Amino acid sequence: MSTTALPTQSSDFPAWYGEVVRRAGLAENSAVRGAMVIKPYGYAIWEAIQRELDDRIKATGHENFYFPLxxxxxxxxxxxxxxEGFAPEVAVVTQAGGKKLEEPLAVRPTSEALIWSTYARWVESYRDLPLLYNQWANVVRWELRPRLFLRTSEFLWQEGHTAHETEAEAVAETLTILHDVYADTIENVLAIPVLRGRKSESERFPGAVDTYTLEALMRDGKALQAATSHYLGQGFARTFDVRYTGRDGSERYPYATSWGASTRLVGGVVMAHGDDRxxxxxxxxxxxxVVIVPIFRDDDRADVLQTAAGVAAELRAARVRVRVDDRGDxxxxxxxxxxxxxxxxxRIEIGSRDLAAGAVTVARRDSGEKRQIALPRVSAAVEELxxxxxxxxxREALHEQKRRTLHAPRGYxxxxxxxxDAAGFVEAPWxxxxxxxxxxxxxxxxxxRCLPLDEEPTRRGTCVCCGRAAVAFPVWAQAY
RNA sequence: CGGGACGUAGCUCAGCCUGGUAGAGCGCUGCCUUUGGGAGGCAGAAGCCGUCGGUUCGAAUCCGACCGUCCCGACCA
Structure with a gap:
């Protein structure tokens, strides 16, 4: 643990990010270039994200399975x-068991190919559909310019892979995941407001008909793609020869979706909410x-620690995750x-002054505000807090996102x-x-970054770049 | 893969120009003292100076090759 001040966000945001990730004990670089070690504190945040996503994935009718690396x-x-899309990033194993492999094995950059080649055996009848499956896995995409959590050569994620009878059903699935799983988790759990939209063709997932995305604004004015959900059409079904007999007895190809969210979200939490402390x-x-910091001298040590333990027990009973930091050194x-x-x-501070007042001192991290709360009220007050x-x-992040969004720039x-300047989002006709x-x-x-989903279809304008009639009002930004 | 920089203690770095006993701060270990916003004292451990070769009586230091890392550009959840 370093004792010197952090670089500030305004002076050097990348340095601030790296130092926070390292000093807070989230992750560090490993012996493998581009691949990180996720440390316990960082992994605990990931586990919380995982739990929330997994609950919603299951609540929307999906089951987990696991395919090979x-x-x-x-x-x-x-x-x-x-x-073609992934070629430069794919790692390939050419040797194993002490000899050269007859056929090289790719380390999955994503699992559509392996899963759809298997779905060919799972889908015979419309009665087998839909397939609503997800897997939690690691994937490898070799990175030339890695950054902890944001871009690493190996990362953890979940990837959902579904198959449906109709296009409408598959598109609905894609949007359900986008809204009810991803946006709900990211906004209500991670407290990060997102723009919901569709990707332009150049940013689309390789093989997708449509890629839907959630875009979040970081505190340095850059956008982070927080999660994506793809409508894949029948391309994968045709490629991997997945056919079934339909209700009318004819042979059909199912419609596919895939969707993923990764450990990148941990970096998003850091960059969307972090401050100079x-x-x-x-x-x-x-x-x-809640962290309880007891403050004692030799004569009141026992009293202070006992009060701290009592408050901790009460909070735990209310299912608050609390720790008493009684490290003596x-x-x-x-x-x-x-x-x-x-x-x-x-943070709850408990010292002699608090004991005398029959209270504790409570400090909130977001605003820094500090006040005393009487002991009997602590549990209720903390839950409220x-x-x-x-x-x-x-609210703060949403305000920041709105403040930094430029609507209708006056010109190119x-x-x-x-x-x-990476000043934020720009909404401009295209x-x-x-x-x-x-x-x-x-x-x-x-x-x-995306063509927002809530865009009014009747809007008119001329392309900010060439002056031709606009067909859409995308949101632009520098991106991670 | 192009351009630039750098490899010395766990971390950040000095020493190199001008060759001659391996250094600092932080961190770490022990003891003492302290505890309401990053405490202090004393003692201690810790190094293949990136690797290989060359020059030299002698190389962290000079020369060459290699390896690795970081930063800037093209790719990306």
Whole structure:
């Protein structure tokens, strides 16, 4: 644990991010370039995210299964767009068991190929549909410019793979996942507001008909793709020869979806809520929601510790995740700083002054506000406080997102400048042509993050880039 | 893969120019003292100076090759 101050977000955001991740004990680089070690505190946050996602995945009717890490090269190669899209990032095992393999094995960058080659045997009749499955897995996409949690060569995620009788049903599935699983978790648990939208063709998942995305704004003005849900049409079914007999007796191809959310979300929590003192964790994902720091001298030690234990027990009974930091070797000031760095939402200080008042001192991490609360009221007050912090973090992030969204830039120059400075989101009309997308990217490093789903279909305008009639009003930003 | 920088203690780095006993801060261990916003004292452990080769009586230091890492560009959940 370092004792010096963090770099500030405004002076050097990437340095701030790296230091927070390291010092808070979330993760560190490993012996393998680009692959990280997720440390217990970081993994606990991931476990909370996992639990919330998994509950919602199951609540929407899905079951978990598990497919192997290795994909025969020939299977991966069958889906042309998929191979093409992932080719540079795929790691391949060519040797095992002490000799060269007859057929190289790809380490999965995603599992559509292996799963759909298997679905070919699982789907014979319309009675076998839909298949509503998900897996929790690690995947490997070799990264040239890795960053902890945001871009690592190996990461953890869940990938859902479903098969449906009709297009309408598959599209509905894609949107259910986007809204009821991903947006619900990210907004209500991670307290990060998201834009819900569709990807432009250039940003679409290889092999997808449509990619839906959730885009979140980080505190440095860049966008983070927080989760994606793909409508895959019948392409994978045709490629892997998945056919079934329909209700009318004719042979049909099912419609596919796939969807994923990864450990990148941990980085999103850091970058969406963190401040110059460190992490600010939403209570619903905080490994420790309340940390009690006892402050004592030799003569009142027993009293203070006993009161701390009593408060902790009461909070635990109310299902609050609480820890008494009774480490004797560190002074209170050190612990305050450390738990602020680690983002614990609530800190309770108990010392002689509090004992005399029959109270404890409660500090909230999000605002820094500190006040005394009488002992009998502690449990109720803390529960209320945790709810309030959860809501406040979301409100603050939403306010920030709105404040940093530029609607209808006056012209191309204003848009490009805004994007180049990574000032936030820009909503601007677009003609739908790839070349305008490319030009904006070359001029500003900004890209189309999504075409928002709630866009009014009747809106008119002219492309911010070329002046042709606009077909959409995408949101643009620099992206992670 | 192009351009740039750097490899010395767990971490951050000094020493190299001008060759001659391996250094600092933080961290770590022990003891003492402290505890309401990052305490202090004393003692201690810790190094293949990235690797290989060359020059030299002698190389962390000079030369060469290799390996690795980081930063900037093209790709990306």
């Amino acid at each position: 290795f994909v025969p090269g020939s299977v991966l190669a069958r889906e042309g767009e998929l191979v 460190g992490l600010r964790l939403p209570p619903r994902v905080a490994p420790q929601q 560190y002074r209170p000031g050190f612990k305050f700083n450390e738990w602020e760095l680690k983002g614990a939402p609530v 945790l709810d309030d912090i959860q809501r406040s973090l979301y 120059e204003e848009m490009v400048e805004y994007l180049r 003609c739908g042509r790839r070349e305008c997308e490319i030009r904006v990217k070359e001029d500003s490093s900004g890209t189309i």
